[in-house]
Amino acid sequence: MQVKKASGTWDEKLRWEYDWNPRDQMERADKFINGLGIPEGYVEYRYCLSCDGALSERIEHGAYSGGSHPIVSWQRYEYHGLDLVRVDERYDTSGGTIDSGDPWRTLEVSTHRPGAIGSLLGKRVYTHTNNDATPDTTEDFYYTYDPVGNVVSVLDDSGNEAYHFTQEAFLGMNSPSMSLAAAIGTARRVIGSWSTKRENGRMISRASTTSGRGGMTRRWGGL
Numbered sequence: 001m002q003v004k005k006a007s008g009t010w011d012e013k014l015r016w017e018y019d020w021n022p023r024d025q026m027e028r029a030d031k032f033i034n035g036l037g038i039p040e041g042y043v044e045y046r047y048c049l050s051c052d053g054a055l056s057e058r059i060e061h062g063a064y065s066g067g068s069h070p071i072v073s074w075q076r077y078e079y080h081g082l083d084l085v086r087v088d089e090r091y092d093t094s095g096g097t098i099d100s101g102d103p104w105r106t107l108e109v110s111t112h113r114p115g116a117i118g119s120l121l122g123k124r125v126y127t128h129t130n131n132d133a134t135p136d137t138t139e140d141f142y143y144t145y146d147p148v149g150n151v152v153s154v155l156d157d158s159g160n161e162a163y164h165f166t167q168e169a170f171l172g173m174n175s176p177s178m179s180l181a182a183a184i185g186t187a188r189r190v191i192g193s194w195s196t197k198r199e200n201g202r203m204i205s206r207a208s209t210t211s212g213r214g215g216m217t218r219r220w221g222g223l
């Protein structure tokens with residue numbers, strides 16, 4: 001993205017660069033700001049060849065500091081078939097920087113209807129506020145669908161409607177404009193890893209390497 005200055009010349013404010021693997025999957029996205037040659041941050045993506053090529057890890061590197069880009073988030077995705085059933089993250093037991101030797105803890109566990117790509121039925125979300133693997137907050141969400149498979153509402157632990165969705169007759173979602181995953185506080189964890197996808201008029205949520213319509217979370221290219 002470039003911004004025009006009063007002089008009529010253009011300033012580069014934001015630029016993304018992407019690397020792809022031989023299977024056409026994004027391996028890395030670098031974010032550059034203000035025309036600088038060193039990225040502001042970047043994200044690496046790893047894929048599971050034995051899981052239909054699904055995204056398996058997402059590693060986010062923060063701002064350049066002390067000669068490197070420290071890892072600020074390292075997440076792992078686990079599947080049953082094509083359904084994403086669990087998201088874990090690495091954490092440092094003493095609050096230090098995240099590295100490949102750090103242990104895992106669970107962020108989300110999802111349940112799906114049976115089927116090759118089963119609708120999401122429920123999700124348990126764990127929030128961690130300190131440096132151990134014991135969740136400090138646990139929330140459950142349940143998904144309800146209309147007869148053709150669109151998400152209608154998300155219920156909380158008590159059966160109260162936490163979020164409600166309406167659909168246009170032809171595939172579009174009227175509301176809410178914000179993403180479903182963001183609404184339940186999981187956007188930070190799944191940014192860049194999920195997309196909304198519609199198949200035969202049915203909205204599904206799945207890990208994907210392609211951006212989809214609707215925007216259940218931010219799409220590829222976002223930090």
Ligand SMILES: [Ca+2]
Nearest residue numbers: 092097098099
């Ligand atoms: Ca560490």
Ligand SMILES: [Ca+2]
Nearest residue numbers: 132134135136
């Ligand atoms: Ca804890």
